[in-house]
Amino acid sequence: MIEPRRACPIRPAGTGALVALALVLAAGCRAPQPPAAEADAPQVVAADGVLCDLTTTLAGSAASVSCLLEPGDDPHSFALTPSDREELEGADHVFINGLTLTPQLESLRDRDNVTWTAEAPGIKPVSLKDIGHADHHDDHDDEAHAGDDHTGHDHDGHAHGDQDPHVWHNPTNTAVMAGVISARLQLLAPDDTAGLDARLQQAQVVLSDLDAWAEQAFSTLPSGSRTLATSHRAFASLADRYDLQDLAVIGAHGSGDLLRPADLANLAEELRSQGVTILFPEQTPPGKALQTIASRTGLPLSDTALLADGTAPGSSLVATFVSNVCTIAEGLGGNCDRPAGDALIERWQAIRTER
Incomplete structure (x- = not known):
């Protein structure tokens, strides 16, 4: 109840x-x-x-x-x-x-x-110290920041300790x-x-079958297309489970770093060198910083935002996971079995309704 x-x-x-x-x-x-x-x-x-x-x-x-x-x-x-x-x-x-x-x-x-x-x-839990991020502001001291023109922040509030708390993505x-x-x-x-x-x-x-379903979806990814580039470090557990490279595009500490024009000039080459083919937003519409990165690098933004911090309104944890997996797999050039995913959603709902 x-x-x-x-x-x-x-x-x-x-x-x-x-x-x-x-x-x-x-x-x-x-x-x-x-x-x-x-x-x-x-x-x-x-x-x-x-x-x-x-x-x-x-x-x-x-x-x-x-x-x-x-x-x-x-x-x-x-x-x-x-x-x-x-x-x-x-x-x-x-x-x-x-x-x-x-x-x-x-x-x-x-x-x-x-x-x-x-x-x-x-x-x-996955150690965030082991997760990659795009170092687009290295070698800049504090004085160099003064007076620079900056791209706006993406403020999602993702500031964590040393471990990714979003463990349910596994x-x-x-x-x-x-x-x-x-x-x-x-x-x-x-x-x-x-x-x-x-x-x-x-x-x-259901959760065991959900895991196997996701494994099958990610097995369809083309060779060299396994980099999950998101705004912040919210999907480390998913990436670790399904052998993806988790890349935090905006910053290592999650609350949104200032993006300088000089950084953006080098970011496209860096992202492509790490196999990034698409950027996955975690909010709708995408944050200003991520939109700017997409515009300057020529990388597309996923039409569907990933849901990082819980469940979608009116939905369940299984339905949210299915949506995230399909968005990632299809965005990276693979596919997911949506009818099978929908069946898992219905099985999860049945547990609740049967009481």
Whole structure:
């Protein structure tokens, strides 16, 4: 049972419909009051990333799940409101991604009723120190910056620690997170263990099949076309899982670096030397800096933005992953089996609806 502050029903969506949904803000709506018989269910808060969809799918009617962030919200710039703090205080348990995905929630580190799902044993976060980026401002000291003409920033708020917190872009990590969440839910609702375990098993089968589906899609890429060039380092886990080269075009630290004309003059050769054939935006419309890079280098921008920080409004984590994989695979010259992807989306939705 999901009971978010402004809960909108998640409906099954094919990959075509997902793109349109990602361009529209979720309409505000209020969840109906739960029946009295359900009011005694454990109160759980799923904080960020894909945790709202994952926890709700696994919980069924065993827990009342409230989602701190709406689909499409930016976890990096999220700020707690007084009502958010009240909601967290009243929760029996809180699930947070961790790895500094949502800096505002780091203050909850000393709480006993919080599970940091992306930091659990078995999760394989990727070190950002090992990820490439286009060094378009090396050898410039601070004084050289003064008075220069600069291209505008892309401010997406992607500032992380040493590890990529977006671990769910690797379905094997998501499966581990599912196990961690389900185990905690079973402690909170021991009378519902059978149903919780059944939903977990179904979810992990879908996630395993999703991983195999993505592997097949990326196996169709032409030789030499495996560089995933995005604005920031949000897809390191996906790139690591499927043997892609992850390249952060705008900057190594994610919040958007100043782009100087001198840098742009050298950027085209650098990107092409690393096998970049297309740039993938993470927002619609693409940020000004990425648009400028595309214009100056002659590299095309993907028509479809990747969804980095959670799920698309009105969608699920599986539908969002399918959309991202198809966008990347097709953008790099390969293909994806969209009907098979849609079938996985429907199977995931069925877990939620069967309760």
